[in-house]
Amino acid sequence: MYPVWEVPGLTAGGVLALIATFHILPSHLSVSAMWLNLYLENKAYREERPDLLEFVRKYSRMLLIFAYVFGSITGVGIWFSASAAAPRALSGLIHNYVWGWATEWCFFLIEVAGIFTYYYTFDKVDRKTHLRIGWIFALGSWTTMVVIVGILTFMLTPGRWLVTGGFFDGFFNQTYWPQLFLRTTGMFAIAASYAVAVASRFKDDRTRADVVRIASVWGLAGLVLGTACFFWYRASLPEAARATFDVLLTPGLKKGMCVPIGLMAAYFAFLRRRPLAVGFTPALAAIAVLFVSIFSFERARELIRKPYLMPQFMYSNQIIGGELPAKGVASETAAMNEKGLLRFAPFVPDGLREVTDANRLEAGRMVALIECSACHTLSPKGLRPLPQRVAALGFTDAESMAAFIDGLGSYPFMPPFVGTETEKKALAAYLVSISK
Ligand code: HEC
Missing domain, CATH: 1.20.1630 (Formate dehydrogenase/DMSO reductase fold)
Known part of the structure; x- marks a missing residue:
């Protein structure tokens, strides 16, 4: 990647x-x-x-x-x-x-x-x-x-x-x-x-x-x-x-x-x-x-x-989510869920590999960039802008946003969320922050 x-x-x-x-x-x-x-x-x-x-x-x-x-x-x-x-x-x-x-x-x-x-x-x-x-x-x-x-x-x-x-x-x-x-x-x-x-x-x-x-x-x-x-x-x-x-x-x-x-x-x-x-x-x-x-x-x-x-x-975000035995390809979602997406992805600024209170929003943005930006812009205007989509659903707190992220994979056209609980919360906090 x-x-x-x-x-x-x-x-x-x-x-x-x-x-x-x-x-x-x-x-x-x-x-x-x-x-x-x-x-x-x-x-x-x-x-x-x-x-x-x-x-x-x-x-x-x-x-x-x-x-x-x-x-x-x-x-x-x-x-x-x-x-x-x-x-x-x-x-x-x-x-x-x-x-x-x-x-x-x-x-x-x-x-x-x-x-x-x-x-x-x-x-x-x-x-x-x-x-x-x-x-x-x-x-x-x-x-x-x-x-x-x-x-x-x-x-x-x-x-x-x-x-x-x-x-x-x-x-x-x-x-x-x-x-x-x-x-x-x-x-x-x-x-x-x-x-x-x-x-x-x-x-x-x-x-x-x-x-x-x-x-x-x-x-x-x-x-x-x-x-x-x-x-x-x-x-x-x-x-x-x-x-x-x-x-x-x-x-x-x-x-x-x-x-x-x-x-x-x-x-x-x-x-x-x-x-x-x-x-x-x-x-x-x-x-x-x-x-x-x-x-x-x-x-x-x-x-x-x-x-x-x-x-x-x-x-679409280039995460391998399925097995393909014929080609020796194995899913990497289990490892990412356990170790963390930010640890796994090679090009993440060092300070963002671990989510802390101080870098939560920045780390959340990094997760959004890696997982969502293939199909959504993070800016307020453009192709399926996330700030607008999140605001339209009316999420104002990170908890309910995180619950929504849990269900992403149930949309037929979106990949499921991959990463640790902490990363999910960081993503949720970031999404709520940009949709205000
Ligand atoms: C494979 C492309 C793709 C990826 C990756 C993707 N989405 Fe989506 N998303 C869509 C499409 C397509 C729609 C529906 C069309 C639209 O909203 O314009 C959508 C809709 C949404 C909506 C509105 C849902 C609704 O019911 O109104 C939200 C919120 C959303 N995406 C969040 C995310 C988040 C957060 C991520 C990253 C974790 C993500 N998406 C990753 C393609 C994607």
Whole structure:
């Protein structure tokens, strides 16, 4: 365990979530754009339409610059922020899926080499070869998703891995196929919205209208099939995750998921009829709308992982609360309850390892930082602020607060309290002190 990364107002996980959401736009674009490109390039050759080819070239350039600059930077950003926010969980993932990531990395190399080769060989190789390069890129980049989805879904539904510890037992789990299809279909809405933005800068009305019409059909199909896959995904969730999903899905989040999808569907339907009606700025605004919806879906996906980072054994605060015999992992809660969390955690200032009358509040804050700050801010504003949550429950004395802390584990989405009686009282005293 590393020192806690406290991010006022946001939590460390919040930083990771923002970077990860931003990563989805370029990453899903890179996976989907080439399919649209291949369709249009084929059409351009078949109908001898150099203007369409010009669009394909411009769209590829946007893909190359946007997806491979921002996609790569945010991809690295995910690793950086995850390793600071949850080093223990990341280490657990790497120890299980290092060959998964190595495989993904090989396909990512094909992808990067592929997009440069594709873009710079326009008119330099014959048509058939150029299309083949496009196919290699499209399949290579989609394969990165095929691999990553296995690891992503494993984090929620590890399946038989919990018993066997086997790579593929965790990889092909119950939510794997629905989520792969959800991303594989939904990604075309992203490709389409970028295509509309690129096309909106074309002076020639015929090219612009043709591309926008085609893109709007792809976008609509992506939204409709993606929505169907979402319900398939939801049905594939384990009972507990579905219950958490229903409890924690706030009206705001629900709106964040539904409204943008509705707006985007209306947008594509409108474009199908009036392909020239939307200029560059509204097209960018549509991409922002899509961003809101992705952010909401990813937040919902994160919510239902609670209270775990590593399914069934590592809590969101990185305390190991379950046994995993297949991997030789033993729960550490008994030792922490006996010796004390503050003794156990490696990065605690020396003066705080023992709770005394003089340092009670400070030690209580340390306990809150280690155990609660993965999901709650300690400041009055921000993500699920503890001062506000405690005040809302009306606890004004440390005794009743401590009794509440005893029952934390009965919430399906919060880990139980871990630590000694003295540490619990210190936490309670601290929580009451900040909620006044
Ligand atoms: C895994 C994430 C997670 C951790 C860790 C966590 N909580 Fe929570 N907590 C939640 C969620 C989610 C909610 C419910 C949603 C909300 O209040 O916005 C919640 C709600 C609460 C509430 C309001 C309960 C109610 O019924 O209104 C309190 C009080 C609270 N948490 C205290 C704590 C304390 C104290 C700790 C640390 C010992 C802690 N939580 C650790 C996720 C967590």
